[in-house]
């Protein structure tokens with residue numbers, strides 16, 4: 300892949316726009332595609348404004364809606380929410396070259412859906428843990444760094460993987476290339492289950508991770524998701540304070556709490572204080588990605604005979620919040636109630 304290969308960013312929200320700004324700054328040719336008409340208009344009229352502690356600036360960008368897009372592109376970064384992955388893939392397929400590739404810059408197991416839509420050879424994996432929020436049309440707050448890892452979904456270290464890795468180092472010089480992208484994506488599911496739990500309250504990510512009353516629940520939830528991952532044959536990977544071994548069923552509780560401390564410290568360093576899920580529930584009052592990110596953990600658990608009572612309770616609580624039940628510790632308490640006596644020692 301040449302360095303003048305144009306990059307199509309499909310979904311120009313928090314993640315897509317943050318990456319686009321860095322690629323533009325590095326001199327790359329980027330086109331943003333988004334179905335939010337007012338956001339597209341603002342991007343074209345005023346440029347992309349990045350705020351926050353890391354980059355303050357305005358970037359001249361070209362943006363369009365999917366309907367206005369013409370042409371075919373060899374590299375598409377897909378950065379919609381997971382609940383829009385399939386729809387977006389059906390829209391972008393006609394714009395992807397035959398030997399092109401879609402890189403999922405998302406949370407969840409989107410690669411399976413993308414592969415169904417555009418074929419496994421045109422699907423590439425990516426794990427992102429930096430924090431950003433779309434604040435207003437044309438304006439994104441880039442709140443904090445986080446691990447960035449890319450890799451082929453079959454684990455091969457191809458020339459294409461090296462090229463995409465080189466591209467991502469333009470955003471984060473510490474971006475890594477892995478032969479185990481599924482390990483990272485599943486580790487984000489474990490951490491993601493904790494993020495969904497924090498989003499049931501208004502306390503912020505770090506506040507909940509540090510809350511002694513809820514730590515036993517968070518550890519039990521993380522252990523549950525880790526068990527599903529192991530049963531599914533996934534080797535989990537550590538990142539940004541998340542240590543998979545600390546959440547093994549018989550690992551000492553102290554190690555799990557130390558990992559929660561590191562995750563909380565990581566989030567305290569970021570200007571993004573709440574998970575994207577919290578913004579969906581509290582700010583946008585819209586459906587979250589729970590059915591695409593958390594519910595599949597329980598389904599895969601059932602396939603392997605691993606019970607997931609806490610994951611199930613988490614899905615129910617998020618559905619309740621989506622249905623209008625106010626956020627608060629009472630909602631998190633409903634998940635805690637699903638813990639069995641002595642679940643975490």
Ligand SMILES: NC(=O)C1=CN([C@@H]2O[C@H](COP(=O)(O)OP(=O)(O)OC[C@H]3O[C@@H](n4cnc5c(N)ncnc54)[C@H](OP(=O)(O)O)[C@@H]3O)[C@@H](O)[C@H]2O)C=CC1
Nearest residue numbers: 310312313314333334335380381383387405406430431433
């Ligand atoms: N924000 C963060 O800090 C992090 C997010 N993630 C993950 O990254 C992914 C993207 O999240 P984020 O950037 O926050 O989401 P945003 O909502 O900020 O951005 C997604 C954008 O995609 C647009 N969109 C939706 N459907 C389509 C479509 N079919 N075609 C084109 N554009 C579409 C949305 O428009 P509209 O709103 O009108 O639907 C929105 O502007 C998610 O999976 C998230 O979990 C991962 C790590 C951190």
Ligand SMILES: CC(C)(CO)C(=O)C(=O)O
Nearest residue numbers: 428429430431574575576
């Ligand atoms: C909190 C964050 C940025 C991960 O650190 C995230 O993944 C989200 O908001 O969904």
